[in-house]
Amino acid sequence: xxxxxxxxxxxxxxxxxxxxxxxxxxxxxxxxxxxxxxxxxxxxxxxxxxxxxxxxxxxxxxxxxxxxxxxxxxxxxxxxxxxxxxxxxxxxxxxxxxxxxxxxxxxxxxxxxxxxxxxxxxxxxxxxxxxxxxxxxxxxxxxxxxxxxxxxxxxxxxxxxxxxxxxxxxxxxxxxxxxxxxxxxxxxxxxxxxxxxxxxxxxxxxxxxxxxxxxxxxxxxxxxxxxxxxxxxxxxxxxxxxxxxxxxxxxxxxxxxxxxxxxxxxxxxxxxxxxxxxxxxxxxxxx
Ligand code: MN
Ligand code: MN
Ligand code: MN
Numbered sequence: 001x002x003x004x005x006x007x008x009x010x011x012x013x014x015x016x017x018x019x020x021x022x023x024x025x026x027x028x029x030x031x032x033x034x035x036x037x038x039x040x041x042x043x044x045x046x047x048x049x050x051x052x053x054x055x056x057x058x059x060x061x062x063x064x065x066x067x068x069x070x071x072x073x074x075x076x077x078x079x080x081x082x083x084x085x086x087x088x089x090x091x092x093x094x095x096x097x098x099x100x101x102x103x104x105x106x107x108x109x110x111x112x113x114x115x116x117x118x119x120x121x122x123x124x125x126x127x128x129x130x131x132x133x134x135x136x137x138x139x140x141x142x143x144x145x146x147x148x149x150x151x152x153x154x155x156x157x158x159x160x161x162x163x164x165x166x167x168x169x170x171x172x173x174x175x176x177x178x179x180x181x182x183x184x185x186x187x188x189x190x191x192x193x194x195x196x197x198x199x200x201x202x203x204x205x206x207x208x209x210x211x212x213x214x215x216x217x218x219x220x221x222x223x224x225x226x227x228x229x230x231x232x233x234x235x236x237x238x239x240x241x242x243x244x245x246x247x248x249x250x251x252x253x254x255x256x257x258x259x260x261x262x263x264x265x266x267x268x269x270x271x272x273x274x275x276x277x278x279x280x281x282x283x284x285x286x287x
Pocket of ligand 3: 020021022076257
């Protein structure tokens with residue numbers, strides 16, 4: 001197994017560090033090479049590619065073509081916690097480790113099961129052939145809800161992506177059923193040599209109390225760090241998440257969650273510094 005953690009600790013300060021991005025291997029719009037080139041041009045020196053449930057984007061990359069930027073292999077695993085879909089980012093995972101291969105295989109099966117459920121639901125709502133349509137949108141990528149949304153917009157069943165998600169693609173017990181628990185996902189990441197990070201904690205819209213429980217459950221399941229900064233967010237939220245990480249003895253990570261150019265809230269590498277008193281994952285790479 002290759003140890004990717006030294007690459008993660010290569011840079012000493014938070015400037016130019018973006019540890020959460022997507023490529024065309026999942027639901028991003030840039031191919032891996034284009035993403036890395038764009039990140040470098042934006043001043044990123046340390047980049048993690050964290051596609052949903054696959055490392056294919058990283059594996060397709062030739063690091064030699066990108067001097068001046070360190071690219072760390074990562075993954076963003078979909079999980080289930082208390083009937084909620086939660087994302088766990090794995091950083092510095094060995095994409096060739098048996099545990100990572102097994103994880104991605106499991107997640108691909110879960111995605112296929114979810115796609116069938118979504119297509120059946122769409123058929124009941126009067127939209128036919130959605131599975132084939134979404135597959136066409138996905139091409140080589142891991143099939144996700146975004147591909148159903150693009151299909152719905154293209155065929156005129158929904159006016160825009162937001163409406164497609166709201167009207168047709170909401171998560172419920174049937175679409176979440178196949179995802180692993182936090183503990184299983186964290187174990188996969190650790191077995192592949194990686195660091196387990198609770199992604200974008202504010203995105204789940206939890207009450208303060210529930211968020212506290214999630215952080216506690218994540219730590220209890222073996223989690224290592226929390227994404228204290230996710231894209232453009234208020235200083236207030238950053239301070240709250242830094243305090244949450246400290247309370248639960250979790251490290252701190254940061255990432256744009258970049259999917260495509262033009263999203264102002266998720267520009268590559270445009271991240272404020274982590275607050276004092278946090279333990280950045282690129283400094284504390286061993287538990
Ligand atoms: Mn996504
Ligand atoms: Mn996510
Ligand atoms: Mn993401």
